[in-house]
Amino acid sequence: MSDYDEIGYDVSDGILTITLHRPDQLNAFTPVMKDELCDAFDRVDADDDVRVVVVTGAGRAFCAGADLSAGGDTFDYKRRGGTAQGAPRDGGGLVSLRIYECRKPVVGALNGAAVGVGLTMTLPMDVRIAADTAKLGFVFTRRGIVPEAASTWFLPRLVGPSQAAEWLYTGRVFTADEALRGGLVRSVHPVGDVLDAAYALGREIADNTAPVSVALARQLMWRGLAFASPYDSHVADSRGMHLSGQAADVREGIASFLEKRPPQFPGRVSTDVPDVFSDPQPDWSADLPR
Numbered sequence: 001m002s003d004y005d006e007i008g009y010d011v012s013d014g015i016l017t018i019t020l021h022r023p024d025q026l027n028a029f030t031p032v033m034k035d036e037l038c039d040a041f042d043r044v045d046a047d048d049d050v051r052v053v054v055v056t057g058a059g060r061a062f063c064a065g066a067d068l069s070a071g072g073d074t075f076d077y078k079r080r081g082g083t084a085q086g087a088p089r090d091g092g093g094l095v096s097l098r099i100y101e102c103r104k105p106v107v108g109a110l111n112g113a114a115v116g117v118g119l120t121m122t123l124p125m126d127v128r129i130a131a132d133t134a135k136l137g138f139v140f141t142r143r144g145i146v147p148e149a150a151s152t153w154f155l156p157r158l159v160g161p162s163q164a165a166e167w168l169y170t171g172r173v174f175t176a177d178e179a180l181r182g183g184l185v186r187s188v189h190p191v192g193d194v195l196d197a198a199y200a201l202g203r204e205i206a207d208n209t210a211p212v213s214v215a216l217a218r219q220l221m222w223r224g225l226a227f228a229s230p231y232d233s234h235v236a237d238s239r240g241m242h243l244s245g246q247a248a249d250v251r252e253g254i255a256s257f258l259e260k261r262p263p264q265f266p267g268r269v270s271t272d273v274p275d276v277f278s279d280p281q282p283d284w285s286a287d288l289p290r
Contacts, residue, residue, distance in 0.1 A: 006033040008058070009040055014051040014206040015199060016044060023059030028067035029117045034091040041098045048268045051211060052202035053102070055125065056109040056195060063118025065139065092117035092149035100124040100222060103215040103269050105205055109198040110134050111191055115173065120149035123158060126218065128184060129198050130176040131191035136184070137173035157225050159183045210249040212267035216240050216276065223277065239276040247272070
């Protein structure tokens, strides 16, 4: 396990495996798990030994959703002792936003059931890989609540508004094959092969790419989904090209290609990722057509 109570944290050869670890409760989501996941992703950004994160579940489920042991009071903030001061924050949303802000690629290895927050927390992950036996569902409307974890922002961007609407409005549970057809998961495998598929993808990233370049690409892609136009994306891309083009990584990337050898990129995500979104110098937007 790890120094956490409800998740595992294991780094091996550049890949971190975060394991939701409440197998007797099908890894049901709790406030403790929420805090531990947020802390784990804080560690991810600071640890240059981590190139890729793989998130999976212990036992036969990925995550069966929120822990419902409080019964009908599970989602009642006031009845569970909340105060009237300040608006309550959705715990799943705090996890999703922390994953969204992560500077490392995140792969969801859905080894079993992923329902409710067990599915919405995977939406800001970059790739989802599912077991052929996995059942998935955005079941909120069948529980009398609303989709959470910023899923109404993420899901339509991943699968399109029509498919998102069907899954969110009906709240029905569906198969991994349907998730594949709808574009929610990248591939479906026998349950024993899910982690291997996730690690193979992680290995391709860790062995061949510049950590800082991947961090910038992840930020440009996710934040670009909210840009008003491609012109805004062009400004951010231009800053990224201008700043990364001066760094040692680009010289190593070209040299390793020409010399036909594996690259050894010197840049570090913890210290060397430039801000391509708010730096006003230079003003690349001045001469853009509008």
